Amino acid sequence: MTRPIEILLVEDSRGDALLTKDGLADARIANAVHHAWTGKEALDLLFNQKCLLDFVLLDLNLPDMAGIDILAKIKNNESHCHIPVVVMTTSSHETDRMRSYNLQAAGYITKPLDPDEFIRVIKGISTYWFQLVSLPHKS
Numbered sequence: 001m002t003r004p005i006e007i008l009l010v011e012d013s014r015g016d017a018l019l020t021k022d023g024l025a026d027a028r029i030a031n032a033v034h035h036a037w038t039g040k041e042a043l044d045l046l047f048n049q050k051c052l053l054d055f056v057l058l059d060l061n062l063p064d065m066a067g068i069d070i071l072a073k074i075k076n077n078e079s080h081c082h083i084p085v086v087v088m089t090t091s092s093h094e095t096d097r098m099r100s101y102n103l104q105a106a107g108y109i110t111k112p113l114d115p116d117e118f119i120r121v122i123k124g125i126s127t128y129w130f131q132l133v134s135l136p137h138k139s
Contacts, residue, residue, distance in 0.1 A: 005031040005130050008056045010042040010070065012063055019115055020057065020088075023122025029130045039065030043073065046080060053083055054135045057125070058105075060089040060096060068099055075104045082136045086125065 007024070011017045021033055034051060036042035039062045045051055056074065060067035067087065074080050084106035089096065092110045100108050109125075112118045129135065 003052075005029060005055060005135070006051060006053045007031050007033045008036060008042065008045060008051070008053050009033050010036045010039070010056065010058045010062065010067065012037050012059065012061075016059070016111065016118070019118045020122050023119040024126055026119065027123050027126030027130070029126050031130065038062055039067070039070050042070055046074065047077070053080075055129055056083055056085040058085055058087050058089075060087060060091055060100075068096070068103065071100060071103045071105060084129065084133075084135065086129070088121075088125075 009017060009020055011020060017035060017037075021035075024031060024033060034045055034053070036045055042058075046053065058067050058071060062070075067089065071085055071087070074083060074085055081104075085104075086107040086109065087096075087100045087105050088109045088111055090111050097108045109121060112121055
């Protein structure tokens with residue numbers, strides 16, 4: 001991929017958003033992070049602004065809508081269903097995990113409570129998804 005990796009971070013927690021952005025920056029991968037604080041903002045970025053997104057990191061617990069509904073909208077849209085969506089949430093409930101995978105989430109990660117561990121997880125995501133895997137993209 002010659003252009004920067006376009007990432008959509010859907011996260012309403014300021015602390016988690018900052019840790020995620022720090023972890024992505026520490027991984028030293030050429031990327032552009034588009035941050036949506038709400039489900040409405042995420043859907044606007046996805047469907048109205050026509051960003052060429054390569055990857056979505058999605059929290060399930062948002063103030064205005066469930067992240068699982070955003071995942072369903074992405075995976076049910078012909079133009080966006082190819083985008084890998086990794087759920088990163090505080091929920092460790094098996095029902096949330098199964099619903100996410102049933103909707104074709106590319107992964108499900110329970111957020112670590114420790115900030116250093118959180119950043120380590122984000123770096124692991126970066127290594128796997130942006131160095132090892134060939135991401136699908138549309139030009």
